[in-house]
Each structure stands twice: as C-alpha cells, then as structure tokens.
Amino acid sequence: MKLLLFLLCLFAGSAFGQLAWATTEQTFNSKPQDKEVVAKYKFTNNGTKPIKIQNVRTSCGCTTAALSKTEYAPGESGEIEAKFTFSGRTGKQEKAIMVATSASPEQPTILKLNVYIEETIKIEPEVVLWQVGEQASPKAIHIAIADDAPAKIVSVISDNPALKVKLTEVKPGKEYEAQIIPDSVAQPAAATVIIRTDYPPDNPQTKYAYARIK
Amino acid sequence: MNSRLQHPAWPGLVKLSRVLARIALGLLFVFAGVTKAYDPGAFAIEVERYHLIPWMLGAFLSVYLPWLEILVGVLLLLKRFEQGALLLITCLLFVFTFALASATFRGLGIDCGCFGKTFATTGTIFPLVRNVLLLALTGFLWLDF
Amino acid sequence: MGAFVRQAAWILLAALIPASLTAAFHPRRPVWSQETLAPGEEMLPTILSWEGSVLWVDARSADEYGAEHVPGAIPLNLESWDQLFPKFLDRWTPEKKVVVYCSATTCELSREVADRLRKSGISSVFVLKGGWEAWKNRK
Numbered sequence: 001m002k003l004l005l006f007l008l009c010l011f012a013g014s015a016f017g018q019l020a021w022a023t024t025e026q027t028f029n030s031k032p033q034d035k036e037v038v039a040k041y042k043f044t045n046n047g048t049k050p051i052k053i054q055n056v057r058t059s060c061g062c063t064t065a066a067l068s069k070t071e072y073a074p075g076e077s078g079e080i081e082a083k084f085t086f087s088g089r090t091g092k093q094e095k096a097i098m099v100a101t102s103a104s105p106e107q108p109t110i111l112k113l114n115v116y117i118e119e120t121i122k123i124e125p126e127v128v129l130w131q132v133g134e135q136a137s138p139k140a141i142h143i144a145i146a147d148d149a150p151a152k153i154v155s156v157i158s159d160n161p162a163l164k165v166k167l168t169e170v171k172p173g174k175e176y177e178a179q180i181i182p183d184s185v186a187q188p189a190a191a192t193v194i195i196r197t198d199y200p201p202d203n204p205q206t207k208y209a210y211a212r213i214k
Numbered sequence: 215m216n217s218r219l220q221h222p223a224w225p226g227l228v229k230l231s232r233v234l235a236r237i238a239l240g241l242l243f244v245f246a247g248v249t250k251a252y253d254p255g256a257f258a259i260e261v262e263r264y265h266l267i268p269w270m271l272g273a274f275l276s277v278y279l280p281w282l283e284i285l286v287g288v289l290l291l292l293k294r295f296e297q298g299a300l301l302l303i304t305c306l307l308f309v310f311t312f313a314l315a316s317a318t319f320r321g322l323g324i325d326c327g328c329f330g331k332t333f334a335t336t337g338t339i340f341p342l343v344r345n346v347l348l349l350a351l352t353g354f355l356w357l358d359f
Numbered sequence: 360m361g362a363f364v365r366q367a368a369w370i371l372l373a374a375l376i377p378a379s380l381t382a383a384f385h386p387r388r389p390v391w392s393q394e395t396l397a398p399g400e401e402m403l404p405t406i407l408s409w410e411g412s413v414l415w416v417d418a419r420s421a422d423e424y425g426a427e428h429v430p431g432a433i434p435l436n437l438e439s440w441d442q443l444f445p446k447f448l449d450r451w452t453p454e455k456k457v458v459v460y461c462s463a464t465t466c467e468l469s470r471e472v473a474d475r476l477r478k479s480g481i482s483s484v485f486v487l488k489g490g491w492e493a494w495k496n497r498k
Contacts, residue, residue, distance in 0.1 A: 060467045061420075088437040089471065107249055107257065126479035127448065192445060208441055214452045254381060258389035273389040278378040285374050298366020 018103045019043045019051055019072075025112040031149075032117055033200050036085045041111050044077045047103060055100040055108070056080065062087055063095045063113065082113055090119040120149045121197060123209050128180050130213045136185040138166070141209045143176040143195060151199030160191035163211045180211045189213040232358060235351045239303060240291035242348070247283030254280065282306075297359060304352050311345040399473060401485045403493045406458050414455040416447065416476075418468040419491065429460065429494055435472055444479075453482060460487040460494065 022042040030037055045051050050073050056065045063084045072078055082097050093115045100108040121143065128139040145151050156178050158165045166179040178193065193209040250257050258276035261267070267275075282302070289299040382388055396402070406413060415432035417424045424434045433450055435443045451457070457476060461468040469486045476484045487493060 088440050104249065107253075108260065110256075127481065129453065129480070131453070190445075190449065208444075210445060210448055212448055251381065253387045254385055255387045255389040270391070273391055276389050277381040277385070278374060281377040281381070282371070282374040285370055289370065295366045295370060297363040298368070298370045301363045301367045302370055 018046060019099075019101055019109070020046045021109065021111075024109065025114070027114040027116075029116045029118070030086070032086060032088075032090060032120060033203070033205075034086070034117075036083055037113075037115050039082045039084075039113050040079045041082065041097075042077060042079045045072045045074050048074050049103075050074065052102040053099060054102060055098075057098045057100075057108075058082070059096040059098075062089075063097065065097050080111065082111065084113055084115060086115075086117055090117045092116055118146055118149075120146050120151055120199065121195070121205065121207050122146075123195065123207055125209075127210045127212065129211075130182060130185045132185060132188060132213060134185055136182050138179045138181040139211075141178045141180065141193065142170075143178060145174050147174075149199060151197050151205075154196040154198050154204075156193060156195050158191045158193055158211070160189065160211075162189055163191035163213075165193060178209070182211075182213060185213055187213065232355060235354055236290055236293075239348065239351060239355070240287045240289075243283045243287030243290070243303065243306075245287075247280040247285075247287060250276070251280035251284065300352065300355055300359075304349070304356075307345055307349050307352060311349065396488060397486075399470070399484070399486050400488045401458070402488050403497055406456075406485070406487060407497075409456050412454060412456050414451060414457045416457055416459040416472065418459050418461045418472040423462070423491075429491075432460075435459075435476075436468065437471060437475065440475070451481065455483070457481060457484045458487050459484065460490045463490045463492040464488060466490055 020043060024041070026039045026041070028037045028039070050071055053067060053070045053072070056067065058065055063082060066081045066083075068078065080097065080099065082095075084093070084095050086093075095113045095115075097111040097113065098108040099111065122145075124142045124144075128141060130136070130139070143153065143156070145153070152173060153167075153176055156165055156167045156176070158180070162183045164181045164183075166181060168177050168179070169175070170177050178195075180191070180193065182189070189212070191211040193211060195207040195209065197205050197207070199205060254276040257280075258269075258273045261272040261275060283306070286299045286302050286306070289295045290303070415429045417428045417432040417434050418436050419428075419434075420436070421434065421439075424432075428434075433443075433447050435447050457473075459469040459473045459476070469490060473484045473486050489496075
C-alpha cells in the first residue's frame with residue numbers, strides 16, 4: 001500500500017506540488033515624493049519535485065520583478081521583489097506580476113500590487129480654454145492641498161502678461177482659487193501657470209496649469 | 215500483444231503498473247482540467263500569448279478543454295469508455311507537447327516594449343520532458359487493447 | 360479501431376454540455392471577440408475614417424518614438440508630462456479627436472495617458488486598440 005502511494009506521489013507530484021505564496025496581494029499608501037514602492041512576495045515549494053520559475057512578467061514597464069535564483073528544491077523558500085516606479089502617477093494604481101512555474105506553465109500565478117499615491121496638490125482643471133471670439137470672462141483654477149501635507153503655496157504666476165493671475169485664498173493655507181483673466185480673446189494665446197510650493201522641503205515641487213485661447 | 219516473459223512475478227507487476235498508470239493519468243487530467251475550469255478567461259489570454267491559433271479558437275478551447283480533460287480523467291479512473299478516453303488523452307498530450315516545443319524553440323517573444331523584465335523561458339524543458347514521459351505512460355496503457 | 364473512435368466522439372460531444380454552460384454563465388469567461396472594445400477604445404479603421412480631425416499621441420518611450428511613429432504623432436508620457444504636455448496643447452484644438460497609442464493591445468501606457476488627458480479637461484480622447492502593432496499591420 002505504501003509503495004502504491006509513493007509511486008502515485010511520484011507521478012502526481014508535478015501536478016499537485018505547487019508553490020505556496022505567503023500573500024498574493026499587497027496594498028500600500030504612498031506620497032508622490034516616495035518615487036517608488038518595493039513589495040516582496042514570499043513563496044515555498046510545497047511539492048515533492050524541484051520547481052523552476054520560468055517566466056516573470058509584469059503588466060507594465062513601470063513595474064520590475066527580481067528573483068535571486070530560478071530553481072527551488074522541495075521545501076525551499078524564496079521571494080520575488082517587485083518594484084513599482086511611480087513616474088508621475090497619482091491616485092489608485094493596480095499593477096500585476098505574472099509568475100509562470102514549471103509546476104503550472106499554462107496557469108501563471110498573478111501577484112497584485114496596489115498603491116494609493118496621494119496627490120499632495122490637486123489642480124482642477126489643469127487646462128482652461130477660451131475659443132476666439134467668446135466672452136472674455138475670467139476662468140478659475142482650484143488648487144487644494146491634501147489635509148495631512150504640510151505644504152504651502154509660495155506663488156502662482158503666469159508666464160504671459162496677456163493672461164493674468166489673481167489668487168484668492170478660499171480656505172487659509174489649504175484651498176486657493178486662481179482666476180485667469182485674459183486681456184482679450186480676439187487672438188489665440190498661450191500661458192503656463194506656474195504654481196510654486198515649499199514641499200517637500202529638500203526638493204520643493206512646482207506644479208503647472210495651462211491657459212489657452214484657441 | 216501480450217507479454218510472454220516467463221518470470222512468475224512479471225504478469226502481476228505489469229498489471230499493477232497498468233493500474234498505477236491509469237490512476238496517475240486520470241488524476242493528472244482531472245486536476246489539470248479543474249485548475250483551468252476555474253478561470254477560463256485567464257487561460258484564453260495565456261493561449262493567445264503563444265500566438266499559435268486565432269483568438270476565437272483560443273476562447274472556445276478555454277471553455278471546452280477543461281471539461282474535456284476532467285471528463286477524460288474521470289472516465290479513465292472509473293474504467294468506463296476507456297478506449298475513447300485513451301485515444302483523446304493521447305491526442306491531447308501530443309497537442310500540448312507540440313505547443314510547448316514550439317514555445318521552447320521559438321522563444322517567447324516580448325511583443326510589447328512596455329513590459330517589465332522577463333526571464334528567458336529556460337524552464338519549458340521540464341514540462342516538455344514530463345509530457346513525453348506521460349506519452350510513454352499512455353502508450354503503455356494502449357498495450358492492454 | 361472503431362470502438363476507440365466511437366467512444367472518443369461521444370466524449371467529445373458530452374464535454375460540449377458543461378462547456379456551453381461555462382461559456383454562458385462562468386463569471387470569468389473570456390470575451391468572445393477581440394473586437395470587443397473597452398470604454399474609450401476605438402479600432403483603427405474607425406479612426407482612419409475620421410481623417411484630418413485626428414491628433415495622434417504616442418505614449419511610448421522617447422527611444423521608440425524616435426525610431427518610428429505615426430506620421431504627425433506627438434509624444435506624451437507620464438514621466439515627462441510637464442515638458443511634453445504644453446507642446447501637446449500647442450497642437451491641440453477642441454475640434455480634434457485625440458487618439459493615444461502605445462506598443463500593442465497588452466500595454467497600459469496609452470490608457471494611463473488617455474485618462475490623464477481626460478482629467479485635464481481634454482475632450483474626445485480615445486485609445487487605439489492594438490496600438491502601434493495595429494498601425495504597422497494595417498492594410
């Protein structure tokens with residue numbers, strides 16, 4: 001009987017022996033200045049045969065995955081280190097890492113990496129537009145600073161004197177309204193609104209909004 | 215096609231091996247079918263990455279193949295419709311082996327520059343060898359008929 | 360030999376029953392046609408019919424754009440957004456239909472750039488289904 005079971009395990013081992021993952025989904029909260037997040041996914045070879053990690057693919061070029069070696073003996077543990085580089089992304093980000101192993105080459109394990117990248121400074125809208133000939137009334141850009149961020153707006157200016165900026169504080173230190181006032185809407189024009197902040201202290205962010213007359 | 219070796223233990227050993235082979239193959243196919251039946255959509259996408267068949271065919275296979283595998287595995291375990299099951303298992307193994315060999319020798323191309331680092335498919339050799347062994351097992355069962 | 364084939368045929372037929380149930384009801388069933396468009400996506404023939412009103416946006420890396428791109432396409436990506444977005448705005452007018460592409464169907468960059476454009480207040484933003492690959496293979 002024992003022999004039968006042993007032989008069964010030998011043949012079925014490659015089908016039943018899989019990698020067991022400590023976790024397949026991780027979630028992080030980050031700030032844009034963090035630039036990247038590193039998540040480690042630990043696994044153990046639960047099978048009776050060695051397992052080879054054949055292929056590790058990520059859902060985008062912004063996420064890389066690294067392994068120290070590709071072959072794991074029965075009982076051996078390892079980890080995949082996934083690094084997601086933000087590159088200017090904000091908000092809710094969901095990235096995936098697909099791991100194909102010799103135990104199940106047609107059915108890869110999907111590791112999920114979720115990050116909430118807080119937008120320290122929200123600018124709404126990023127673009128204000130006038131059509132040539134329409135009414136030359138001012139348009140507003142709302143600037144809001146995230147609650148837990150000790151950031152301050154230093155200055156808001158326009159690089160084009162034909163489109164002026166009038167800044168008013170809606171909520172002291174937290175919410176501002178930048179009114180863009182065009183001299184005239186008879187001709188196409190362009191201006192970049194430069195919003196200077198003091199945060200983070202070692203490398204203060206400058207954000208931009210745009211005004212166009214088309 | 216019966217073996218005619220004279221050693222007294224031989225026929226018993228052969229019979230035992232046949233039973234083991236039948237159970238192993240049957241369980242393997244049931245397990246393979248069940249894991250694929252769980253997420254046909256993901257399987258369809260994986261098949262598409264081999265770039266061997268058109269998408270529609272892959273989508274059809276992703277809903278059909280798992281059940282065929284489960285059925286064929288169960289039939290083998292229950293010793294019902296054994297001949298039909300064996301024929302289909304042999305065909306399926308040939309097809310999988312071909313697909314794996316194709317992927318191994320072509321090398322899985324990275325079709326999109328925005329994908330992250332990928333490891334070369336050094337490891338398709340192992341399932342390829344495994345499939346050849348399974349084919350040998352299947353061939354062994356054919357001798358019964 | 361006949362018994363083998365006959366039995367195999369029955370098995371093949373029988374498997375169709377659970378298969379059709381899967382195809383109809385499984386929560387994770389595949390989409391049937393790759394022609395199925397996600398919201399915001401468009402196929403190349405539709406986009407080509409828009410002719411001159413299309414403003415092409417290339418969401419790939421600078422290297423890939425430099426190698427070759429859709430004639431007239433503007434590069435725009437998340438990393439260099441602050442440098443590239445004003446240049447996009449210079450070429451853009453509200454009448455244009457903005458079409459963003461990256462390497463292939465299985466690439467996220469075009470969707471991310473399209474989402475950011477829409478958030479900035481740009482109207483009529485689409486993603487080319489199939490990406491650069493679809494453009495290269497067009498007949």
